[in-house]
Amino acid sequence: MERYRTRNLLLALTAASGLLLTACSGGADSSGDRKAADRDGYSAPSRGDELSEQEDDRRENPRHLSTFALDVDTASYDYARRALADGRFPDPSTVRPEEFVNSFRQDYERPDGDGFSVTVDGARTDDEDWSLVRVGLATRTAERTGERPPAALTFVIDVSGSMAEPGRLDLAQESLAVMTDRLRDDDSVALVAFSDEAETVLPMTRLDGNRDEIHDAIAELEIRNSTNLGAGVETGYEQAVEGLREGATNRVVLVSDALANTGDTDADAILERISGERREHGITLFGVGVGSDYGDALMENLADKGDGHTVYVSDPGEARKAFCEQLPRHIDLTARDAKAQVAFDPETVEEFRLIGYDNRRVADEDFRDDRVDGGEVGPGHTVTALYAVRTEPGAEGHLATATVRWLDPDTRDPHEESGDLETDALHDSLREAPSRFQVTAVAAYFADALRSGGDRVPGAPGGFGELADRARALADRTGDGAVDELAEAIGQAARRRG
Numbered sequence: 001m002e003r004y005r006t007r008n009l010l011l012a013l014t015a016a017s018g019l020l021l022t023a024c025s026g027g028a029d030s031s032g033d034r035k036a037a038d039r040d041g042y043s044a045p046s047r048g049d050e051l052s053e054q055e056d057d058r059r060e061n062p063r064h065l066s067t068f069a070l071d072v073d074t075a076s077y078d079y080a081r082r083a084l085a086d087g088r089f090p091d092p093s094t095v096r097p098e099e100f101v102n103s104f105r106q107d108y109e110r111p112d113g114d115g116f117s118v119t120v121d122g123a124r125t126d127d128e129d130w131s132l133v134r135v136g137l138a139t140r141t142a143e144r145t146g147e148r149p150p151a152a153l154t155f156v157i158d159v160s161g162s163m164a165e166p167g168r169l170d171l172a173q174e175s176l177a178v179m180t181d182r183l184r185d186d187d188s189v190a191l192v193a194f195s196d197e198a199e200t201v202l203p204m205t206r207l208d209g210n211r212d213e214i215h216d217a218i219a220e221l222e223i224r225n226s227t228n229l230g231a232g233v234e235t236g237y238e239q240a241v242e243g244l245r246e247g248a249t250n251r252v253v254l255v256s257d258a259l260a261n262t263g264d265t266d267a268d269a270i271l272e273r274i275s276g277e278r279r280e281h282g283i284t285l286f287g288v289g290v291g292s293d294y295g296d297a298l299m300e301n302l303a304d305k306g307d308g309h310t311v312y313v314s315d316p317g318e319a320r321k322a323f324c325e326q327l328p329r330h331i332d333l334t335a336r337d338a339k340a341q342v343a344f345d346p347e348t349v350e351e352f353r354l355i356g357y358d359n360r361r362v363a364d365e366d367f368r369d370d371r372v373d374g375g376e377v378g379p380g381h382t383v384t385a386l387y388a389v390r391t392e393p394g395a396e397g398h399l400a401t402a403t404v405r406w407l408d409p410d411t412r413d414p415h416e417e418s419g420d421l422e423t424d425a426l427h428d429s430l431r432e433a434p435s436r437f438q439v440t441a442v443a444a445y446f447a448d449a450l451r452s453g454g455d456r457v458p459g460a461p462g463g464f465g466e467l468a469d470r471a472r473a474l475a476d477r478t479g480d481g482a483v484d485e486l487a488e489a490i491g492q493a494a495r496r497r498g
Helices: 001-017 051-059 076-085 097-101 169-182 210-220 229-242 268-272 275-281 296-305 316-331 435-452 466-476 479-497
Strands: 065-069 115-123 130-140 151-158 188-194 196-204 249-256 284-289 309-312 334-343 349-352 375-377 381-393 398-407 415-420
Touching: 065 349, 076 097, 076 296, 076 309, 076 435, 076 479, 097 381, 115 151, 115 398, 115 435, 130 334, 130 398, 130 435, 151 169, 151 196, 151 229, 151 316, 169 210, 169 316, 188 229, 196 210, 196 229, 229 249, 229 268, 229 275, 249 296, 249 316, 249 479, 268 275, 268 296, 284 296, 284 316, 296 309, 296 334, 309 316, 334 349, 334 381, 381 398, 381 435, 435 466, 435 479, 466 479
Parallel strands: 115 415, 151 188, 151 249, 249 284, 284 309
Antiparallel strands: 065 334, 115 130, 130 381, 188 196, 334 375, 334 398, 349 381, 398 415
């Protein structure tokens, strides 16, 4: 600790000789478009201060920084629910805690314009000196459908033999038909089908006056042979480029069980074949997973590395939500290559760990390198990251600063926003925290129990049964059907565990 006191004294002397250090307010929320505050050297480092003593200290002691690309995927949670409903536990490798956490509505304050608001809050747990800290990022509310840019959507539909199972191709056809009726007249769609080969069933077609033709193309999709997912994605991107519309949002939407068995079956190899189209035209991928047997790893890698998102659906209600609610939210973009960096104060924090985001970590020094890939986020989204934080015994004062950095989707200009958390703003216990914070904690506990079977997240209940009781109480308190589904899934895990 003496080392940091000495450092702070030196910084104070430097400030007295003319260096202006910007200080953040003590609140948990942020407002305005500003750079991260240089709080004695433990906030996100400013590009202009790369040679400063603060920056030298960060390079020597990077342990207090945590950096990750934003992610709004939810497929892992929905697939886990499907597995438990079928009477089995999901493969631990498919359980990604951040996708559990991000599956639930949050009540973060929204920004007035484009970009993000940043909310940082936390609660102490029953584990001594351990707290849960939540970093919440929110974009502006989704505008009315008529106010967004027109969309040019290329649907790449898996028609291989495995898609014959009920709840796969039939579910996709039903959902696409409903979505066709809800899209605007100035939107366009194309349709590519693939099995062992890929073919364009419908070239890029405006909705206005052509809905019947589009419905017919969807209805005529038929099951064929094996799964050459690589050929489907490649043809889909070729069609998206051919039908590219200036001023429109261009997307490829892949609907598949991702059980690739022909051609390229590796995400990197598939994406390399379409790298030019992705980089030159900014066409992103929206993955919709289906089926009781599901190639989770391939679909997730395709979406992450293809600058996109992935969801999983298993029934008509989930499918309509994916196509008619989630996909429209992804048509418009608020931010490209969005990354977050959380700086924990070494004076108050002994150790910390980010829960999930295992394959979304970014090197701390790459936070402001805009060549490094981040996440794409649209309007109406929230992104939540949960940290387990062990504070120094009796610590008081500043705890953490969270900063989000993103590029404007049109101009590619960088922007940042920050928020702070003080130790005295921590809730004394999880039971005293807001309901939505508690839902976040329960979702993280659930994912951790499914993935590890251990009690690695501080404050976790003794087992699935106690966790299910917490979830049921939260469902009653919030009146939220999604939390009720969470309680049911945890209950199924409890009954299966016996």
